[in-house]
Amino acid sequence: MTEEIKILSPCGMLGYGFPASSFMRGLEEEIHGIVVDAGSTDAGPHKLGAGVSIVSKRALNKDLELIITNGVARKIPIIIGSAGGAGAKPHVESTLEIIREILLQHNLKAKIAVIWADFSQETIIEANRANRIQPLTANIPPLTEETIKETISIVAQMGHEPILEALENGSDIIICGRAYDPSPFAAIGIYHKKDPGLSYHLGKILECGALCAEPGTTKDSILGTIKDDSFTVQSLNPLRKCTPITVAAHTFYEKEHPYILHGPGFTLDLSGCEFQEIEPGVVQVTNSRLIPSEKTFIKLEGARKSAYRTFVIAGVRDPILIENIEEIEHRVKEQVAEYYQEINPEDYQVNFLNYGMNAVLGSKESVPFSGHEIGVMFEVIAKTQELANSICATVRSTFLHFGYEKRKSTAGNLAFPFAPSDIEFGPVYEFSIYHLMEIDESPFQIEYL
Amino acid sequence: MATLFELAKVLRSKNSGPFEVTLDILFDSKSKYQRVKDSGKINVKTICDLYNLTENQVHHLVFFDQALGVKITMAREVSSGSIGDRDVYGAQQHAPLMEITIE
Numbered sequence: 001m002t003e004e005i006k007i008l009s010p011c012g013m014l015g016y017g018f019p020a021s022s023f024m025r026g027l028e029e030e031i032h033g034i035v036v037d038a039g040s041t042d043a044g045p046h047k048l049g050a051g052v053s054i055v056s057k058r059a060l061n062k063d064l065e066l067i068i069t070n071g072v073a074r075k076i077p078i079i080i081g082s083a084g085g086a087g088a089k090p091h092v093e094s095t096l097e098i099i100r101e102i103l104l105q106h107n108l109k110a111k112i113a114v115i116w117a118d119f120s121q122e123t124i125i126e127a128n129r130a131n132r133i134q135p136l137t138a139n140i141p142p143l144t145e146e147t148i149k150e151t152i153s154i155v156a157q158m159g160h161e162p163i164l165e166a167l168e169n170g171s172d173i174i175i176c177g178r179a180y181d182p183s184p185f186a187a188i189g190i191y192h193k194k195d196p197g198l199s200y201h202l203g204k205i206l207e208c209g210a211l212c213a214e215p216g217t218t219k220d221s222i223l224g225t226i227k228d229d230s231f232t233v234q235s236l237n238p239l240r241k242c243t244p245i246t247v248a249a250h251t252f253y254e255k256e257h258p259y260i261l262h263g264p265g266f267t268l269d270l271s272g273c274e275f276q277e278i279e280p281g282v283v284q285v286t287n288s289r290l291i292p293s294e295k296t297f298i299k300l301e302g303a304r305k306s307a308y309r310t311f312v313i314a315g316v317r318d319p320i321l322i323e324n325i326e327e328i329e330h331r332v333k334e335q336v337a338e339y340y341q342e343i344n345p346e347d348y349q350v351n352f353l354n355y356g357m358n359a360v361l362g363s364k365e366s367v368p369f370s371g372h373e374i375g376v377m378f379e380v381i382a383k384t385q386e387l388a389n390s391i392c393a394t395v396r397s398t399f400l401h402f403g404y405e406k407r408k409s410t411a412g413n414l415a416f417p418f419a420p421s422d423i424e425f426g427p428v429y430e431f432s433i434y435h436l437m438e439i440d441e442s443p444f445q446i447e448y449l
Numbered sequence: 450m451a452t453l454f455e456l457a458k459v460l461r462s463k464n465s466g467p468f469e470v471t472l473d474i475l476f477d478s479k480s481k482y483q484r485v486k487d488s489g490k491i492n493v494k495t496i497c498d499l500y501n502l503t504e505n506q507v508h509h510l511v512f513f514d515q516a517l518g519v520k521i522t523m524a525r526e527v528s529s530g531s532i533g534d535r536d537v538y539g540a541q542q543h544a545p546l547m548e549i550t551i552e
Binding site: 041042043044045046136137138139140245248249251252253254255256257258259273274275306307349351353359360361362363364366381428429430431434 | 459463464465466467468469471473475477499500501505506508509511513515516517518520522524525528529530531532533534535536537538541542544545548
């Protein structure tokens with residue numbers, strides 16, 4: 001029998017935390033790689049646009065200290081995917097800084113590799129001119145040069161190739177910029193000559209931590225083992241258990257298709273997979289197939305600043321006001337526009353969300369309203385922060401004192417939970433690039449430190 | 450007659466990238482899964498009616514027998530976190546599915 005390759009995934013998102021006991025139970029095995037995903041686009045475009053993280057530095061430090069001190073001491077390669085959330089330069093640099101502090105504090109030495117995932121506007125413009133860029137789905141507009149020039153932060157999701165190269169060069173810690181979530185996990189299996197299909201499918205499962213167990217969570221550790229023609233997954237916390245159904249069902253998670261997954265340079269076909277419990281809590285998966293693509297496309301992600309926001313949260317309890325809320329909000333908007341006639345109406349917008357009514361589903365809400373209280377959130381989106389603040393202050397005062405028909409509560413319409421009531425949000429970003437780019441060779445640069 | 454809320458073990462929604470939302474309906478028994486699958490009720494038209502979509506906005510609707518589940522992926526009208534978005538993670542868009550009735 002050839003060697004079994006074991007990968008320890010501490011949690012589904014670096015900085016989300018995990019029980020040290022689960023992680024240490026994993027280390028009782030002979031582990032070939034500790035791999036953790038740190039990124040996602042789930043929280044929207046703001047992290048990439050503003051260069052900030054979704055987890056606190058304190059939490060990152062807490063998770064990384066446990067991983068680095070135990071991993072480096074045991075000479076187990078450590079890989080961090082999509083560092084800092086969005087995997088752009090500021091995110092990678094802040095992760096690197098924390099890792100260096102930990103190494104210094106514990107008097108540890110490690111060979112660090114950083115794999116950058118940033119792309120310059122010039123590179124993207126050139127590729128776009130050469131017709132090598134296309135939208136990912138039909139509801140995304142084709143890329144224009146204007147859009148590219150407005151998009152300061154651009155990254156792409158790397159495959160396993162540069163990570164494999166960093167492993168072959170003897171790196172102890174590999175910090176990846178934006179990566180296709182399963183790639184850092186797949187790199188370990190492929191480095192040990194295991195089947196790429198099994199390696200990527202296992203990566204797809206491990207990148208979410210213990211979400212494939214029951215009860216599922218991203219905040220716990222999970223163990224994956226790759227063999228020659230199968231892999232297994234098992235929970236490292238006795239309170240959770242993997243079953244064939246929980247593991248198969250996890251394949252569904254946050255992907256557009258249940259068994260066809262598109263990665264950089266390949267398609268993963270999981271339609272023929274079999275999920276079997278071979279020991280209590282140990283689920284074996286077979287027949288994961290990787291089909292190399294004729295052309296290699298990588299997924300680009302870019303965020304641009306689109307406007308500035310100021311918003312207010314308030315409660316409404318008056319039954320007459322609630323009954324007519326949408327009409328009243330409409331009239332508040334009109335009155336504000338009338339007051340600010342000198343401002344181009346295209347330079348700002350006022351939006352209302354009535355929580356308790358239809359704020360979550362909007363026009364898709366089919367349940368008729370019932371209730372005695374609602375939460376109102378209104379925002380002003382404008383070209384500048386000053387404009388957003390000024391108009392929001394006027395919306396707030398207009399709404400607060402608006403004299404609607406049959407009004408009995410003539411002293412004020414809104415219950416503000418806070419003073420001040422108006423919250424300056426700052427810039428608003430949008431995903432301006434979410435496209436596929438054709439490449440001939442890996443454009444991801446590796447730096448050894 | 451039973452609602453999907455009664456039959457499904459998991460009914461959830463989540464972004465699948467910033468431009469799509471994906472709905473997962475998972476079951477804990479083969480019989481419940483098969484009953485829902487065989488009913489033919491989970492189809493593109495049902496989803497279009499529930500979510501005010503045109504057919505080309507439903508990007509995928511696929512049953513996966515091994516996992517006892519069905520996945521529906523639809524286009525977002527507003528991309529995640531952009532101006533006008535109501536649900537950045539797409540995590541609360543599943544509720545309309547709950548009322549689907551199965552013979």
